[in-house]
Amino acid sequence: MRRLLFKNLVRRSVTEPRPDPGDAALAELAGQLDRAARRVLGHSLAIREVDAGSCNGCELEIHALSNAFYDLERFGLRFVASPRHADVLLVTGPIAKNMREALLRTYNATPDPKWVVAVGDCAIDGGTFAESYAVEGGVSRIVPVDLHIRGCPPTPEQLLKGLIALLEQ
């Protein structure tokens, strides 16, 4: 016990260093997204995230967009609690059968114009869960998808690039 305590006292941190808060590339991407959203929608982008059976790896990256590392709310990117306030649905996971109805209801509750973005390899075709009896096998089997963002999971930068491409298409 004493040895373990001593080891932990002298051990260096195992966490990754935080990104440079002045990361110019990231700030440029976020600023670009905000400008595109204001041009197309007249306001900043409102996103409703729907976890439809993911392993939560994709959620960790999506949440990273608004955590203290990236803090993209400073550029107007907003996650909203209700689909009635959303412009974009970010959907993750292979669509578990028991999330099918919830996804459909969320889609129907989102006002037009709206976009659906399938995030992560699972959301495209079921990914690593494709063979499971419990999944539908991709977002496009339930609701129309406007954009797929590949990755397992995609990084925050890939998410931003995907959202910019969506608004500029």
Ligand code: SF4
């Ligand atoms: S794409 Fe990868 S990280 Fe995302 S839900 Fe599927 S297995 Fe998890």
